[in-house]
Amino acid sequence: MEMTRTTEAGLIARILAGEKELFHELIRPYERMVYLTLFSIVRNETEAEDGAQEAVISAYRHLASFRGDAKFSTWLTTIAINEGRKRLRKTKGAVEDSIEEKEESHEGDYTPAPLTDWREIPLEALERKELREALRVAVTELPGIYRQVFTLRDLEELNIEQTAQALGITAGVVKVRLHRARIMLQKHLVPYLKTTAPARRGFFGRAL
Amino acid sequence: MKLECKHVWEHISEYIDGSVDAKLREDIERHLEHCEICSAILDSTRNILILTADDRTFELPVGYSERLHERLARELENPGQDSKKD
Ligand SMILES: [Zn+2]
Numbered sequence: 135m136e137m138t139r140t141t142e143a144g145l146i147a148r149i150l151a152g153e154k155e156l157f158h159e160l161i162r163p164y165e166r167m168v169y170l171t172l173f174s175i176v177r178n179e180t181e182a183e184d185g186a187q188e189a190v191i192s193a194y195r196h197l198a199s200f201r202g203d204a205k206f207s208t209w210l211t212t213i214a215i216n217e218g219r220k221r222l223r224k225t226k227g228a229v230e231d232s233i234e235e236k237e238e239s240h241e242g243d244y245t246p247a248p249l250t251d252w253r254e255i256p257l258e259a260l261e262r263k264e265l266r267e268a269l270r271v272a273v274t275e276l277p278g279i280y281r282q283v284f285t286l287r288d289l290e291e292l293n294i295e296q297t298a299q300a301l302g303i304t305a306g307v308v309k310v311r312l313h314r315a316r317i318m319l320q321k322h323l324v325p326y327l328k329t330t331a332p333a334r335r336g337f338f339g340r341a342l
Numbered sequence: 343m344k345l346e347c348k349h350v351w352e353h354i355s356e357y358i359d360g361s362v363d364a365k366l367r368e369d370i371e372r373h374l375e376h377c378e379i380c381s382a383i384l385d386s387t388r389n390i391l392i393l394t395a396d397d398r399t400f401e402l403p404v405g406y407s408e409r410l411h412e413r414l415a416r417e418l419e420n421p422g423q424d425s426k427k428d
Contacts, residue, residue, distance in 0.1 A: 154418050158411055165410060169402050179403050186406070187413045194417060246351050246383045266399045269390065273400075288394045294359070313355035320387045 142206050150198055157194050164207055165190075167290045168214045174285035175218030177274055181225070182218075189217040204299070211286065211300040244317045247324040265326070272322040276315055283308055284315035345373045350380045358388060 145160045161168075168189055173182035193213050200209050273281060273289075286297040287308070294312075298305045350373055356362045357370055374381050393399055416423070 157418065158414060161410075161414070165407055166397070166402060169406060170400060173400075183403055183406055183409070187410055190410060190414060191417050194414065195421075245348075246354065246387065248379050249382050249386060266393065266396075269393055269399055273394070284394075288391050289400060291395060294361075309356065309361075316355050316358075316387055316391070317351075319390055320383065323390060324386065 143202055146197065146200065146202075146206070154194075157197070160206075161190055161193070161210075164210055167207065168210065170285055170289055171211055171214040172218045172221075174282050174289075175215065175278070176221050176225075181221055185217045185221050186214070189214040192217065205296065207292070208296045208299050211290075211292070211296075215282075215300060242314075244314045245321075246317050247321045249324050265323075268323060268326045269319070272319050275322075276318060280311050280315035280318065283311040284319075287312055288316070345369050347373075347377060347380055350374075350377070351383065354384060354387060357384070358391065 142160065145156050149156045149160065165186075169182055169186045172185040172189065173179070176182050176185060189210070193210050196213075200206065273284065276284060282301060283297060286292045286300060287294070292300065294305050294308050297312075298308045301308070350357075350370055353362055353366060353370065357367070362370065374384065
């Protein structure tokens with residue numbers, strides 16, 4: 135999916151030298167990433183799409199300021215994040231936004247939910263539309279700081295460093311938020327899985 | 343050293359990412375061998391991540407790519423003219 139850096143660097147150089155049409159090619163592998171990043175912030179399809187377009191146009195206009203020492207994908211993600219935050223401030227008001235988005239609370243229960251039937255669920259169960267829908271809803275409902283880290287890391291599959299760089303936080307904070315996000319999702323989806331799994335009560339079912 | 347379930351849960355995310363040190367990894371794996379609860383938690387969390395990374399789970403709006411490239415084409419044609427969509 136990801137272009138090699140040399141190809142990408144070559145493309146960028148050619149675009150800057152005047153072959154601007156090549157920007158279409160440069161951006162194509164990252165379209166999905168840009169949209170998902172926007173969506174993780176604004177949580178509205180229309181806003182996310184408009185924002186994604188703005189972010190891509192902005193990346194084109196500012197391409198000359200891209201430095202080859204960062205990855206293009208990280209640079210582009212940063213632009214997408216800024217566009218998303220701008221939109222969020224516009225719709226929600228800056229004050230509310232900064233309160234909601236700033237910090238993880240140190241309270242809360244980040245303990246995974248036990249389940250014993252998971253192994254009984256055939257792999258095809260993962261193919262079910264309902265499960266995908268439940269996951270989409272669960273991700274969308276995560277608190278913003280967790281949703282954004284989770285989206286970059288587990289949906290767009292950036293690494294910890296790139297996620298940290300794009301969001302302007304430390305790698306340590308990324309790890310904490312990622313852990314909590316994953317546990318929250320696991321917890322959210324377990325009840326759902328239990329009701330769809332074969333109704334068997336095993337030893338551990340009693341023990342719990 | 344024997345690990346408690348709670349200890350395994352605390353490291354589950356890093357374990358999945360392969361970023362725990364060798365010693366802890368070994369302890370976790372030994373625990374998983376006999377603990378169904380932790381194994382199921384690990385499996386379910388992993389499966390959620392697999393499902394998350396599957397392109398069909400988080401779909402883009404129909405026509406998103408086409409609209410994006412149309413917009414971009416307008417920008418390439420007339421730089422700065424098209425600051426608002428439609
Ligand atoms: Zn255990």
